[in-house]
Amino acid sequence: DTGVSQDPRHKITKRGQNVTFRCDPISEHNRLYWYRQTLGQGPEFLTYFQNEAQLEKSRLLSDRFSAERPKGSFSTLEIQRTEQGDSAMYLCASRGRGNETQYFGPGTRLLVL
Amino acid sequence: GDSVTQMEGPVTLSEEAFLTINCTYTATGYPSLFWYVQYPGEGLQLLLKATKADDKGSNKGFEATYRKETTSFHLEKGSVQVSDSAVYFCAPRDSSASKIIFGSGTRLSIRP
Numbered sequence: 275d276t277g278v279s280q281d282p283r284h285k286i287t288k289r290g291q292n293v294t295f296r297c298d299p300i301s302e303h304n305r306l307y308w309y310r311q312t313l314g315q316g317p318e319f320l321t322y323f324q325n326e327a328q329l330e331k332s333r334l335l336s337d338r339f340s341a342e343r344p345k346g347s348f349s350t351l352e353i354q355r356t357e358q359g360d361s362a363m364y365l366c367a368s369r370g371r372g373n374e375t376q377y378f379g380p381g382t383r384l385l386v387l
Numbered sequence: 388g389d390s391v392t393q394m395e396g397p398v399t400l401s402e403e404a405f406l407t408i409n410c411t412y413t414a415t416g417y418p419s420l421f422w423y424v425q426y427p428g429e430g431l432q433l434l435l436k437a438t439k440a441d442d443k444g445s446n447k448g449f450e451a452t453y454r455k456e457t458t459s460f461h462l463e464k465g466s467v468q469v470s471d472s473a474v475y476f477c478a479p480r481d482s483s484a485s486k487i488i489f490g491s492g493t494r495l496s497i498r499p
Contacts, residue, residue, distance in 0.1 A: 330485070378430050
């Protein structure tokens with residue numbers, strides 16, 4: 275257990291529905307990252323927060339995706355109008371000041387039917 | 388942008404065999420380099436890291452040396468165990484930003 279938690283761990287939804295995932299980073303970590311991992315591939319970067327500011331977004335993050343970190347602590351990732359291609363593991367990671375290492379949560383596995 | 392290429396799997400070895408998983412990267416600067424491991428049914432864990440040229444990261448008997456001249460960060464272990472069966476990811480941290488660039492992963496299976 276790295277200290278990063280994600281909820282839910284699994285989500286099954288129908289195409290067209292909206293879903294929201296939550297990530298709670300290690301408490302003193304000011305940087306928070308979202309990645310997506312599809313079967314047999316490495317994680318791909320989606321977006322990055324430093325405190326409450328969203329500093330970078332990948333081109334993978336279409337308009338249907340939005341992420342927030344309103345108080346600089348937990349973060350949410352919402353996917354609107356889900357598509358089957360959104361099925362993946364969504365990973366959250368956090369990093370503290372002066373530390374190179376990102377610590378990953380267990381992920382939320384999304385299946386869009 | 389930065390990228391990484393690692394040895395394709397799956398790799399199957401007998402217990403106590405020597406392991407090498409090759410990893411090369413392209414980067415405009417001097418990224419920090421990581422190996423992450425994903426054991427069956429578990430999340431990504433940091434295995435080892437190196438933050439500057441010629442640094443050697445080590446953990447659990449695994450080693451990797453940051454080779455700037457060959458832009459490589461090969462993972463080695465002298466004697467693998469069944470418990471080392473997992474997927475291994477080579478991952479430079481983008482030198483111009485904060486994100487990690489992951490390789491496609493190498494699945495390692497160790498036979499007793």
